[in-house]
Amino acid sequence: MTPQTMNITLVVNGQHHSLDVAVHHSLLDVLRNDLDLTGTKECCAEGECGACTVRMDEKAVNACLVLAVEADGRDITTIEGLATEDHLSPVQQAFLEEGAVQCGFCIPGMVMSAAYLLEHNDAPTEEEIREALSGNLCRCAGYKRIVRAVQRAAEAGR
Amino acid sequence: MTTGNVGRPAGRIGGLDRVTGRQRYVADLRLDDALHVKLVTLPCARAWIVDIDTSKAWEVPGVRTIFTAADLPDPMPRYGVHYDDRPVLAVGETKFHGEPVAAVAADTLDAAQRAAALVQVQYEELPPVLDVRAALDPAAPLVVDPVLRPDDPLASTNIRREFRYAWGDVDTATADLVIENTYTFPMVTHFAIEPHGFVVAADESGVTVWSSIQHPYILQRVMARVLGLPLSRVRVIAPDPGGAFGGKGYPKFEPLLAYMAMATGRPCRLVLTLDETFQAVRRNNAEVRIRTGFDSDGTIRFQDIEADFLMGAYVDISARVISKSSHLAAGPYRVPNARILARALHSHTPPSTAMRGFGTPQFSWALEQQMDEAARRLDMDRLEIRLRNLARKGEEFIPGDTPADGDWFESVRRAADAIGWGEPLPDGRGRGLAVGIKSSATAGAAYSILRFLYDGSVFVLVGTSDMGQGARTILTQIVSDELGVPPEAVNVVMGDTAAAPFDYSTSASRSTVFMGGSVMRGCAELKDQVREMAARLRGCEPEEIEIDRGVVTFPGGEQKGIVEVVQEGLGAVGGELIAVGLMRGEADPNHPIGGRPWFYEFNCTAVELEVDRRTGEVLIHKHVTVADVGKAINPQHVESQDEGAAIMGLGHTLMEHLVLDEHGRIVNLGALDYRIPTTKDMPLDLESIIVENGDGPGPHGAKGVGEGGLLCVAAAVASAVTDATGVVIRDLPLTPERIWRAINEVTRSEVSP
Numbered sequence: 001m002t003p004q005t006m007n008i009t010l011v012v013n014g015q016h017h018s019l020d021v022a023v024h025h026s027l028l029d030v031l032r033n034d035l036d037l038t039g040t041k042e043c044c045a046e047g048e049c050g051a052c053t054v055r056m057d058e059k060a061v062n063a064c065l066v067l068a069v070e071a072d073g074r075d076i077t078t079i080e081g082l083a084t085e086d087h088l089s090p091v092q093q094a095f096l097e098e099g100a101v102q103c104g105f106c107i108p109g110m111v112m113s114a115a116y117l118l119e120h121n122d123a124p125t126e127e128e129i130r131e132a133l134s135g136n137l138c139r140c141a142g143y144k145r146i147v148r149a150v151q152r153a154a155e156a157g158r
Numbered sequence: 159m160t161t162g163n164v165g166r167p168a169g170r171i172g173g174l175d176r177v178t179g180r181q182r183y184v185a186d187l188r189l190d191d192a193l194h195v196k197l198v199t200l201p202c203a204r205a206w207i208v209d210i211d212t213s214k215a216w217e218v219p220g221v222r223t224i225f226t227a228a229d230l231p232d233p234m235p236r237y238g239v240h241y242d243d244r245p246v247l248a249v250g251e252t253k254f255h256g257e258p259v260a261a262v263a264a265d266t267l268d269a270a271q272r273a274a275a276l277v278q279v280q281y282e283e284l285p286p287v288l289d290v291r292a293a294l295d296p297a298a299p300l301v302v303d304p305v306l307r308p309d310d311p312l313a314s315t316n317i318r319r320e321f322r323y324a325w326g327d328v329d330t331a332t333a334d335l336v337i338e339n340t341y342t343f344p345m346v347t348h349f350a351i352e353p354h355g356f357v358v359a360a361d362e363s364g365v366t367v368w369s370s371i372q373h374p375y376i377l378q379r380v381m382a383r384v385l386g387l388p389l390s391r392v393r394v395i396a397p398d399p400g401g402a403f404g405g406k407g408y409p410k411f412e413p414l415l416a417y418m419a420m421a422t423g424r425p426c427r428l429v430l431t432l433d434e435t436f437q438a439v440r441r442n443n444a445e446v447r448i449r450t451g452f453d454s455d456g457t458i459r460f461q462d463i464e465a466d467f468l469m470g471a472y473v474d475i476s477a478r479v480i481s482k483s484s485h486l487a488a489g490p491y492r493v494p495n496a497r498i499l500a501r502a503l504h505s506h507t508p509p510s511t512a513m514r515g516f517g518t519p520q521f522s523w524a525l526e527q528q529m530d531e532a533a534r535r536l537d538m539d540r541l542e543i544r545l546r547n548l549a550r551k552g553e554e555f556i557p558g559d560t561p562a563d564g565d566w567f568e569s570v571r572r573a574a575d576a577i578g579w580g581e582p583l584p585d586g587r588g589r590g591l592a593v594g595i596k597s598s599a600t601a602g603a604a605y606s607i608l609r610f611l612y613d614g615s616v617f618v619l620v621g622t623s624d625m626g627q628g629a630r631t632i633l634t635q636i637v638s639d640e641l642g643v644p645p646e647a648v649n650v651v652m653g654d655t656a657a658a659p660f661d662y663s664t665s666a667s668r669s670t671v672f673m674g675g676s677v678m679r680g681c682a683e684l685k686d687q688v689r690e691m692a693a694r695l696r697g698c699e700p701e702e703i704e705i706d707r708g709v710v711t712f713p714g715g716e717q718k719g720i721v722e723v724v725q726e727g728l729g730a731v732g733g734e735l736i737a738v739g740l741m742r743g744e745a746d747p748n749h750p751i752g753g754r755p756w757f758y759e760f761n762c763t764a765v766e767l768e769v770d771r772r773t774g775e776v777l778i779h780k781h782v783t784v785a786d787v788g789k790a791i792n793p794q795h796v797e798s799q800d801e802g803a804a805i806m807g808l809g810h811t812l813m814e815h816l817v818l819d820e821h822g823r824i825v826n827l828g829a830l831d832y833r834i835p836t837t838k839d840m841p842l843d844l845e846s847i848i849v850e851n852g853d854g855p856g857p858h859g860a861k862g863v864g865e866g867g868l869l870c871v872a873a874a875v876a877s878a879v880t881d882a883t884g885v886v887i888r889d890l891p892l893t894p895e896r897i898w899r900a901i902n903e904v905t906r907s908e909v910s911p
Contacts, residue, residue, distance in 0.1 A: 080180075095173075104400065142802060
């Protein structure tokens, strides 16, 4: 039995895609395997670690928990779509400046969650930052510097 | 000329690729034509494999091969780092939950997964050995077939090794106070956010292995041996691991993939799920029984320590974890009489491996609580009893071993000051303080090749791995300063045994000292070559030429930049200068652990916390971690490592624990049920303090860092919990339930009068 497929359209980082996707594949599978956008990472594949956080329309989502067919017609932003050719986004810049990056595997998801937070709250308290990032696991546990980076990005953005 | 990079918080090399998603980890590599592999496992730890029927699995379109033990050479090839004990696939009997009995390779991962689910295994479940008590029971089934342990007097037991160390005489030592307790340290797993990934390609010239491995050269050696290939025919490519913590040190499924790649003629790729990584690597759980004698003034008279470490089904590196950590089991204290026995036990549980701290957190947990109990019984301050016993700098605190190599008092005092030791506390709060010590590498070799190119840029080729600790940045800072070239001109190439020369391993916090020392020597050799060149150009002696940070000074005072001199020397034909850096520490067969540690990682951790007596929850208000690092080549990297180690330590202290059911299955398999610290679990205030006295053996007096911050977290937190609540808990983790029960069960409250 070959898996059932469906045609979907996605806008990913501003580019239109028409894709035949297996109905059981997640948005994460499609981003990483069909579109070779490997910046979005896979770790737990059950929505707990946040490594696959992407933007879907107005929401930050765990791409592992979204079926690709559910994303049909949606506008997706991944870590690859955050910086312009010349400029890093304020969050990316702040992560570098605060030394918030260690092994880096959690960082794309962490950056996406932080960017989402700052879009909705341009002056988050430390507690609000901790809350907003609590779904993104970092085992190098650079949390202190990550929180600082978000504060720095917030200041830069105001 | 850029100078003075060492000692500055230089930004991480590779940081930009990591914040933009461009960094490619193993799972991000795309190999044309690669087959996807899925492992077939059984729902229990120990079972006799009666029959494996692959016929239905073969019907799945896209399946290219299905391997069982029958498809591998007979006898089954076995591999390991010190013991060749691990079969490529389970043969006869499975030894732990998660051990593969078969593997499917298919054109797509979907096909591999579907086919793996259709492999039908008939098996008979057998009773497993799952804990220390069972492993020591003479009536227990043997995990390892004695046939595989020829000439081993312990072959008819589940004990793989017993390590005994002693000095003084515990039997005749007297003491005013003797305290005896048992402490347990749980089974925890590394949980690197990057699951392990492997790809192997094979052709007539040999094999190429891509692996998220910390030690590419150990993998190369093991692969060459199991496959019967010369080292030169095994190329290991190791992209930067996405976190490792010791868990990516040793070969896992690379040999299986090599056989499958050879059979199919196509590269074979396996990226583990997080659940599968839980079954692949973990820390040794341990039970430590300890009897300590004190004088009435708190002076330690003796330590009598017996520890059982549950390694699991195969040895991996655990025998070394246990032999090395137990040698230092009596801690950083003056102990006139000591007797240590540590056993390495087999069980039907996933194999343990190295994990940050390498066995010492298990001992620190026990030892430091003994110090607290003595303080309580003798009505002494917990800080004072530690200072009374702590080894002074230069003191040979373990006979025949490396003397205390730091001013450890300074670390303890700075931690105590930062936490406000002795100051009044709000109600419901407590403070705790503990020390930890770990031996660094005892031997090893680190080779580097430095290529000074025509334009003054430099290739630095090293077999070290950058897994988040920042080795690439540290080496760049060192080379930049030594040669006086800007850091942007230094390109550190890692992770390919076809490009970079031998490095023993990236472990034991060794890289700054060993590989840092190696590139320092390479730079010195390069400067010698430039001196020879300059002398030839000027017709003087090389000794008359001085080079300092890229400035060449000729006799008479004329100065030129190093690049200019090299270009003049190389002339119109061009070329480059090549130097080899070499740092070797030979093994000492007469030393109990094969050599003296090059340095110690010493840490003092102090916490102030609050316990919610209604729920047993702990809230850490402040956590101070102090590391004696000799010299911080990059203070930001040092602090990041220590903060990360501290939080990882809070994991096994407060929440982490793999739970097994009676079949030997991990019940809390995966991120939903196995919790690690999140942003909401971090201390409200986390402070990392660096002690720098330039007293290490590495470049600029550096010692290694990165493990220290984890070593004694559990004991420091437990000490504070006791301070806050009066209850003593000797089993980790200190979950809310465990603390709540301890508070509410008066009979278990063991505070001494």
